[in-house]
Amino acid sequence: MASETTEFYLYPGVIFAHREPHIVTTVLGSCVAVCLWDSVLNIGGINHYMLPLWNGNGLSSPKYGIIAIQKLIEKMQDLGSKKSNLKAKVFGGAKVLQTNTSHLDIGKGNIHIAEKLLEEEHIPIISASVGGEQGRKLRFFTNTGIVMVKAVNRIG
Secondary structure, rough: OOOOOEEEEEOOOEEEEEOOOEEEEEOOOOOOEEEEEOOOOOOEEEEEEEEEOOOOOOOOOEEEHHHHHHHHHHHEEEEEEOOOHEEEEEEEOOOOOOOOOOOHHHHHHHHHHHHHHHHHHHOEEEEEOOOOOEEEEEEEEOOOOOEEEEEHHHHH
């Protein structure tokens, strides 16, 4: 009996990982999503964070990359993954907000924190579609690690 694949929409600030196959959809602008896939167990997880760093005020939340990436790794380990079996794909981080100050590029900071933390955790990034000026719509197949990416035109 074949198991059905369940669809899941991932909102900003949320982490998703599951043993059962899912197709996870999300839409990114300056936000970043990190997909982790375990090729031994054929399971995957994904996060969607909005800002790179948490300033320590209020509750720590997966809306911050520094929290979301660590929590995703922990969720994958809770499902039985060994960190050495994980591979990453990173998406998003577009410069979608036009500002008069060139130093305000949230997307760039989001990309940087993903690359830095994954390197520190020795999890290779095997694929990425980051930066630019267009948003992205993702469909992540958690049981295969396949991610389909579609460019989304800027609104406004």
